[in-house]
Amino acid sequence: MAEKKFNALPGFGLTMGFTLFYLSALVIIPIGGLVVRTLGISWSEFWHLATTERALAAYKLTFGASLVAALANAIFGTLLAWVLTRYDFPGRRFIDAMVDFPFALPTAVAGLTLANLFAANGWLGKWLVPMGIKGAFTPLGVMIALTFVGMPFVVRTLQPVLENFEREVEEAAATLGAGRLRTFVTIIAPTLLPPVITGFALAFARAIGEYGSIVFISGNLPFKTEIAPQLIVMRLEEYDYAGAIALAVVLLIFSFALLAVINVLEQWASKFIKG
Amino acid sequence: MSIEIRNVTKQFGEVTAVNRVSFTVSDGELVGLLGPSGGGKTTVLRMIAGLEMPTEGDIFIRGQRMNDVPVQQRNIGFVFQSYALFKNMNVARNIAFGLKIKKWKKADIEARVAELIELFGLTGLEKRYPHQLSGGQRQRVAIARALAPKPSVLLLDEPFGAVDAKIRQELREWLVTLHHELNVTTIFVTHDQEEAMEVSNRIVIFSRGNLEQIGTPREVYEQPANEFVARFVGVMNVLDTEVRGGIARIHELEFPSNGHPEGSRLRIGFRPYAVQISNDLSLLPYRAVLRHTFFLGIMLRLELELPSGLILRSRMTKEEYAQLGLEDGREVSFQIKNYRILASENAKLAPEMESHYQPPPTIGENI
Numbered sequence: 001m002a003e004k005k006f007n008a009l010p011g012f013g014l015t016m017g018f019t020l021f022y023l024s025a026l027v028i029i030p031i032g033g034l035v036v037r038t039l040g041i042s043w044s045e046f047w048h049l050a051t052t053e054r055a056l057a058a059y060k061l062t063f064g065a066s067l068v069a070a071l072a073n074a075i076f077g078t079l080l081a082w083v084l085t086r087y088d089f090p091g092r093r094f095i096d097a098m099v100d101f102p103f104a105l106p107t108a109v110a111g112l113t114l115a116n117l118f119a120a121n122g123w124l125g126k127w128l129v130p131m132g133i134k135g136a137f138t139p140l141g142v143m144i145a146l147t148f149v150g151m152p153f154v155v156r157t158l159q160p161v162l163e164n165f166e167r168e169v170e171e172a173a174a175t176l177g178a179g180r181l182r183t184f185v186t187i188i189a190p191t192l193l194p195p196v197i198t199g200f201a202l203a204f205a206r207a208i209g210e211y212g213s214i215v216f217i218s219g220n221l222p223f224k225t226e227i228a229p230q231l232i233v234m235r236l237e238e239y240d241y242a243g244a245i246a247l248a249v250v251l252l253i254f255s256f257a258l259l260a261v262i263n264v265l266e267q268w269a270s271k272f273i274k275g
Numbered sequence: 276m277s278i279e280i281r282n283v284t285k286q287f288g289e290v291t292a293v294n295r296v297s298f299t300v301s302d303g304e305l306v307g308l309l310g311p312s313g314g315g316k317t318t319v320l321r322m323i324a325g326l327e328m329p330t331e332g333d334i335f336i337r338g339q340r341m342n343d344v345p346v347q348q349r350n351i352g353f354v355f356q357s358y359a360l361f362k363n364m365n366v367a368r369n370i371a372f373g374l375k376i377k378k379w380k381k382a383d384i385e386a387r388v389a390e391l392i393e394l395f396g397l398t399g400l401e402k403r404y405p406h407q408l409s410g411g412q413r414q415r416v417a418i419a420r421a422l423a424p425k426p427s428v429l430l431l432d433e434p435f436g437a438v439d440a441k442i443r444q445e446l447r448e449w450l451v452t453l454h455h456e457l458n459v460t461t462i463f464v465t466h467d468q469e470e471a472m473e474v475s476n477r478i479v480i481f482s483r484g485n486l487e488q489i490g491t492p493r494e495v496y497e498q499p500a501n502e503f504v505a506r507f508v509g510v511m512n513v514l515d516t517e518v519r520g521g522i523a524r525i526h527e528l529e530f531p532s533n534g535h536p537e538g539s540r541l542r543i544g545f546r547p548y549a550v551q552i553s554n555d556l557s558l559l560p561y562r563a564v565l566r567h568t569f570f571l572g573i574m575l576r577l578e579l580e581l582p583s584g585l586i587l588r589s590r591m592t593k594e595e596y597a598q599l600g601l602e603d604g605r606e607v608s609f610q611i612k613n614y615r616i617l618a619s620e621n622a623k624l625a626p627e628m629e630s631h632y633q634p635p636p637t638i639g640e641n642i
Contacts, residue, residue: 168359171326174346175353176373176424186372190363271404 066207069146077154111213137219154199283332307471310481352421550589
């Protein structure tokens with residue numbers, strides 16, 4: 001028999017109990033319910049419902065556009081975080097506050113605004129559409145909206161890491177003969193990689209689940225600009241519950257797999273960090 | 276001559292961090308820059324490295340003017356107080372970093388890294404990351420990394436600041452040994468006078484951006500250039516006196532006025548070893564009670580309380596203490612064998628007054 005471990009902070013039983021309850025009520029039971037509902041459908045029926053051509057097109061757009069958006073956010077979010085932490089300039093605090101804007105703005109408003117902006121008669125669309133860049137009612141529009149909603153994640157995960165980065169480490173590299181570029185590539189970038197991956201994962205996950213802003217900007221054309229969550233809504237409106245659930249389960253499995261892959265990637269990238 | 280600092284001034288905005296400082300360091304010397312924090316010593320070190328630019332004045336390394344040479348090309352090794360190791364690289368890669376930049380051949384890099392790992396007692400730790408090392412090991416990796424490309428000068432900023440007392444002592448001894456073996460010109464910064472005394476060939480003392488004195492540990496201890504140095508290096512009893520009736524007095528103590536006019540104020544200082552104690556109450560001129568004895572290994576520090584309440588510090592060896600049969604609370608007689616006028620109204624530092632000069636015991640021991 002193992003002796004009961006002494007812990008200076010009491011209350012493990014209570015807090016753990018609550019944690020499990022909370023997690024069950026909010027996450028496990030709803031997802032479990034979804035899976036149980038699927039069991040009512042036969043395998044061949046499920047496969048058929050989940051792989052209709054319209055569904056495949058929707059998956060492709062959802063995951064493809066989310067990936068592009070998350071990558072864009074990873075690159076430009078890193079740049080933004082870099083500028084915000086490394087330099088002091090007038091208006092820095094204002095820009096810093098603006099980063100959270102996509103979090104605060106109702107996504108429907110964001111979608112509406114973007115659709116207006118990029119429509120053929122919109123401020124930007126007026127110039128862009130004649131040049132062949134159609135930012136509304138196209139897959140590009142979906143990407144723009146997803147980039148917008150996922151923007152804060154990389155910036156916010158990267159900022160504390162950049163703030164804690166010792167100036168002396170860069171100076172040490174310089175005394176050893178390393179130029180700016182070399183210092184960035186060999187020392188700064190590897191340190192930034194784990195938080196960038198985390199931010200990327202968050203932005204990606206957020207983009208896969210995004211619905212509100214896309215409805216307005218995509219135009220919802222089947223096979224062209226219809227995202228998977230939209231298709232689920234569509235099926236529900238047709239009272240096709242089995243079809244909706246099949247799509248939902250596919251999204252769920254994809255999201256799960258993605259989370260797992262990203263976790264592994266993160267661990268690999270942060271092997272030099274304490275732990 | 277390896278390094279020359281000529282009339283260097285550094286200003287940060289309105290603040291003058293370093294004020295017209297000049298000194299030279301010879302090839303193979305181990306020099307300590309000593310001073311209280313904010314004294315400008317780290318700024319001087321950073322200017323030698325090229326991490327700061329002097330506002331005025333010139334810096335020469337091996338006769339070549341360095342002001343316009345960027346840090347990357349100065350061929351210096353710099354060890355930061357925080358060590359600043361590359362967290363994403365293991366020990367071997369940290370040490371190899373400078374060599375890769377200098378485009379050494381792969382085999383040469385491997386040989387050099389292996390040599391340093393061996394020399395620095397890091398065998399078996401090559402594949403560890405910095406967070407898996409102890410403070411002392413990190414420090415050694417930092418020094419090995421700085422030395423790997425064979426720099427002409429090794430610069431260390433508070434190298435022992437971040438480790439505990441025991442390791443600190445070991446590292447000091449190790450640095451002296453290392454310097455002896457490699458004979459690379461070394462400059463280090465410290466605020467700890469004991470450390471500077473023990474490690475350096477010569478000490479450069481800074482205060483508020485000014486260079487106060489340069490000399491061997493013994494010189495700055497025995498012949499301080501001014502009151503600041505006298506008080507900063509080693510322990511000193513300091514008393515403010517006033518000349519009355521041809522004698523400088525404070526409480527029971529009297530010192531010859533040495534020509535200072537009546538009524539002038541003199542600041543008098545004397546080292547603890549100058550306070551001689553006897554258990555024979557009639558032997559020496561003053562009386563005091565031994566208030567407390569501090570045991571610091573072979574040397575003891577004694578606190579004497581005079582009848583007026585004045586406290587003086589003295590010191591002696593354990594043997595002397597036992598011979599005199601002393602213990603806390605005993606009444607003793609004492610005399611002050613030699614003292615120094617640190618400051619007077621005409622503000623000049625007078626030479627030490629000696630009755631019977633005795634060399635001080637272990638220099639630099641903080642007693």
